[in-house]
Amino acid sequence: MxxxxxxxxxxxxxxxxxxxxxxxxxxxxxxxxxxxxxxxxxxxxxxxxxxxxxxxxxxxxxxxxxxxxxxxxxxxxxxxxQRDSSAGMCSDDLMRYFSVAEYRGFNDTDQGFYTVYRHLFQKLANEEEEAYRNNPDEDEDDNHQDNRGTYTTLPSFGNSKTPFADQDGYLGYGAYVRDFYAAWTNISTRKSFQWVDKWRLSDAPNRFVRRAMEKENKKAREVAKKDYNDTIRNLAVFLRKRDPRMKAYQEEEQKRKEEAAALQKAKLLKEKQELQAQRANYQEPEWAKVDDRHLDGLLSDEEQEETGEVEESDFYCVVCDKFYKSEHQLTSHESSRKHARLAYRLKKQMMADDMDFAFDTVAANSKRRSLTIATMRIYL
The missing domain is CATH 1.10.287.110 (DnaJ domain)
Structure with missing residues (x-):
C-alpha cells in the first residue's frame, strides 16, 4: 500500500x-x-x-x-x-505511475525515469495500434488517422538524449520530446471498451429490451473511455512537469528570450543615441529660416491678445477699440461676426441719437483713427 x-x-x-x-x-x-x-x-x-x-x-x-x-x-x-485480458492496460493500472516510487533517478538504467516510462508508453502505443487494426473503420475523424486512412504511430517517450525540439535539422515527426507530449496530452483512445458492457445482448427477450441494453452498454463504454483518456493525458502532464528535458528546454528558452530582449534594448538605445547626436549637430538651412515679422498678419485677434503682441498703430477699429499692425488684419477683423454685431449696435445707438454723419464729404484716404471715417468704412 x-x-x-x-x-x-x-x-x-x-x-x-x-x-x-x-x-x-x-x-x-x-x-x-x-x-x-x-x-x-x-x-x-x-x-x-x-x-x-x-x-x-x-x-x-x-x-x-x-x-x-x-x-x-x-x-x-x-x-x-478480474477483468477481460483483451482490455490491455486500464486506468487502474496507470495509477501506480503517478509516483516517483516507480523509478530510480533520471537516467537510462533499467529502473531509470526514461526507461520505465518509455516501456509504459510503448505498451500503450502498441495497444492503440492493435485496437485500430481490429476496428479500422471506427472514429474516422480521429487524429491518429490521416487523410489517406493510414495509422500514425504515437511518438515514443525517448531517452535522456532525445532532443526536446528541432535544433540543427528536422528529424521527422516523433523524434522529439515535444511531439510526444503534444500527442499524449491529447490522446483519444481507439479501444472499444466492450468489456465494460453491463448486458449481454443475446439475453434480450425482445428488440425493445435489446435497445435499452445497447443504450446502457454504450453509456458505460463512453464513461470508461473518457476516464481512460483523462488518465493518460494527466499522466503525460504529470511527467512533463518533472521531465528534466522539459526543464532544460524552458531554461534555454528563457535565456534566449532574455538575450533577444537585451539585444533589442541595446539596438533601441543605440538608435536613440544616434538620433540625439544628429539633433545636436543639426544646423537649420537658410531657406528654412522664417522671419517672425512676416507672421504678424497671420495671428488672429485673440492670439495676439494672449501673446501680448498687439501695439498701437494707424490701423484702428473704433467700433471694437482695437489696434492692428496691418491693413490686412483690420480688413479681416471687419469681416468677423463679432465686429458686425458691435457695429450694428453702434449704428442703432447713433441713429437713436439722431446724428449726422455726412458720409459723402469725408475723404477716402483720411486716417482711420477718426471716428467719422471709421464709421463710414463700416456702412459704405
Missing amino acids: RVCYYDLLSVERQATGDEIKKAYRRQALIWHPDKNGDRVEIATERFALIQEAYEVLSDPQERSWYDGHRDAILKGDDHKG
Whole structure:
C-alpha cells in the first residue's frame, strides 16, 4: 500500500495552501538526507516522496486530480480485480505511475525515469495500434488517422538524449520530446471498451429490451473511455512537469528570450543615441529660416491678445477699440461676426441719437483713427 500525500505531510485533506507549504518545510527539515547520516538511503526515498507530495498538492489542478483518484492511486497493483485480458492496460493500472516510487533517478538504467516510462508508453502505443487494426473503420475523424486512412504511430517517450525540439535539422515527426507530449496530452483512445458492457445482448427477450441494453452498454463504454483518456493525458502532464528535458528546454528558452530582449534594448538605445547626436549637430538651412515679422498678419485677434503682441498703430477699429499692425488684419477683423454685431449696435445707438454723419464729404484716404471715417468704412 502506498502512502497518501496528505499523510506524508501530516496535514488534513482540507488543508489550505499555506498549511501545506508549512508542513512541507517541516517534513523536509526532518527527512533531509544531510540530517540523517545514519539512514541516508531511507531518508533520500522519503524526502523524494515528500517533495512529490508537495508538488502535487501545491498545484490546484494536480491536487484536484489526486483527490478524485486517490484510492485508485494508493491501490496501485495491489488489487487489480478480474477483468477481460483483451482490455490491455486500464486506468487502474496507470495509477501506480503517478509516483516517483516507480523509478530510480533520471537516467537510462533499467529502473531509470526514461526507461520505465518509455516501456509504459510503448505498451500503450502498441495497444492503440492493435485496437485500430481490429476496428479500422471506427472514429474516422480521429487524429491518429490521416487523410489517406493510414495509422500514425504515437511518438515514443525517448531517452535522456532525445532532443526536446528541432535544433540543427528536422528529424521527422516523433523524434522529439515535444511531439510526444503534444500527442499524449491529447490522446483519444481507439479501444472499444466492450468489456465494460453491463448486458449481454443475446439475453434480450425482445428488440425493445435489446435497445435499452445497447443504450446502457454504450453509456458505460463512453464513461470508461473518457476516464481512460483523462488518465493518460494527466499522466503525460504529470511527467512533463518533472521531465528534466522539459526543464532544460524552458531554461534555454528563457535565456534566449532574455538575450533577444537585451539585444533589442541595446539596438533601441543605440538608435536613440544616434538620433540625439544628429539633433545636436543639426544646423537649420537658410531657406528654412522664417522671419517672425512676416507672421504678424497671420495671428488672429485673440492670439495676439494672449501673446501680448498687439501695439498701437494707424490701423484702428473704433467700433471694437482695437489696434492692428496691418491693413490686412483690420480688413479681416471687419469681416468677423463679432465686429458686425458691435457695429450694428453702434449704428442703432447713433441713429437713436439722431446724428449726422455726412458720409459723402469725408475723404477716402483720411486716417482711420477718426471716428467719422471709421464709421463710414463700416456702412459704405
